[in-house]
Amino acid sequence: MRTAQLTEPITSDLAAHWTVGDITIHRIHEIPLPPRTGPWLLPAATAEVVAGHDWLRPDFAGPDGVLRIDSHSFALVVDGLRVLVDTGIGNGKTRENPAWNDLDTDYLARLAGVGFAPEGVDLVVLTHLHTDHVGWNTREVDGVWVPTFPNARYLTAKAEYDFWAAYDMDEARRGMFSDSVIPIAEAGLLETIDVPDEGVDVADGLRLLPAPGHTPGQLAVQVSSAGAAALITGDSIHHPVQLAHPGIGSCVDIDPAQAEATRRALLARLADTGALVLGTHFPAPTAGRVVTDGDGYRLEAVAAGVRPAAA
Numbered sequence: 001m002r003t004a005q006l007t008e009p010i011t012s013d014l015a016a017h018w019t020v021g022d023i024t025i026h027r028i029h030e031i032p033l034p035p036r037t038g039p040w041l042l043p044a045a046t047a048e049v050v051a052g053h054d055w056l057r058p059d060f061a062g063p064d065g066v067l068r069i070d071s072h073s074f075a076l077v078v079d080g081l082r083v084l085v086d087t088g089i090g091n092g093k094t095r096e097n098p099a100w101n102d103l104d105t106d107y108l109a110r111l112a113g114v115g116f117a118p119e120g121v122d123l124v125v126l127t128h129l130h131t132d133h134v135g136w137n138t139r140e141v142d143g144v145w146v147p148t149f150p151n152a153r154y155l156t157a158k159a160e161y162d163f164w165a166a167y168d169m170d171e172a173r174r175g176m177f178s179d180s181v182i183p184i185a186e187a188g189l190l191e192t193i194d195v196p197d198e199g200v201d202v203a204d205g206l207r208l209l210p211a212p213g214h215t216p217g218q219l220a221v222q223v224s225s226a227g228a229a230a231l232i233t234g235d236s237i238h239h240p241v242q243l244a245h246p247g248i249g250s251c252v253d254i255d256p257a258q259a260e261a262t263r264r265a266l267l268a269r270l271a272d273t274g275a276l277v278l279g280t281h282f283p284a285p286t287a288g289r290v291v292t293d294g295d296g297y298r299l300e301a302v303a304a305g306v307r308p309a310a311a
Contacts, residue, residue: 016304021225026114030071030088030107034099038067044248045241053244055298060240068283079203081122090135096172121149126156127234128215134180145179154184158192160217211236213259230276238281243297
């Protein structure tokens with residue numbers, strides 16, 4: 001399998017991209033999450049655990065062993081379609097988590113800067129329906145939440161949507177659905193699909209794979225072109241420390257045992273193949289290859305190409 005290649009010299013981190021065959025995958029940076037996120041999200045990933053793996057520092061963890069975690073999306077053109085994978089946290093939304101509350105970022109400008117104006121996006125893939133993956137589904141216009149990508153088909157797993165539709169949500173989650181999910185459904189833009197064990201192709205070179213556990217309908221996204229492949233993790237893998245310790249789970253995994261089984265299966269499938277892995281919450285350099293390392297794995301980072309700065 002051909003591995004991802006750099007396309008341009010590195011000059012900036014915010015416009016990072018990688019090539020997979022004939023496809024370019026752009027990371028659309030939203031925000032770095034605060035240091036307290038790591039100990040909360042992955043409590044078993046202690047400083048002592050991190051200290052046992054030199055490859056995690058300095059990119060994926062600080063010198064104190066605290067994990068670095070980001071929020072971003074991925075944008076790519078596949079089969080003539082402009083595709084966005086996950087939509088981050090969003091601006092101006094009331095959120096219980098202070099790190100997500102009432103953001104004011106230039107996310108849409110970054111997206112447009114790589115050729116993805118909101119009106120030009122054709123497909124939005126939602127790996128799952130958590131707050132930090134659906135926020136830019138909508139934006140506020142004259143006090144009303146409207147679809148950010150009005151010409152797009154928003155796609156998620158039927159198992160995911162059905163689970164939350166029947167779930168006894170707390171106030172915070174109801175608020176998130178009200179401002180970020182219900183408006184796209186009411187606009188007729190949300191489509192839910194059955195995803196079999198082997199996955200389902202939604203475009204030539206774009207396959208959705210079931211990755212349950214974190215949520216019942218969690219998806220991973222496989223990109224294939226010209227003999228090369230990449231996998232966008234969603235939250236099946238939150239951080240590279242989970243490569244070294246696949247048993248480390250997230251505090252918000254709905255089914256921790258299933259989440260671990262999914263993570264182990266994905267890592268075994270990816271290990272030593274040369275396929276690119278792009279972590280939805282991995283900080284820069286964000287992408288790499290899964291390499292067997294003793295009883296676990298490590299991430300062999302792949303540096304990104306970047307767009308040259310505007311004159």
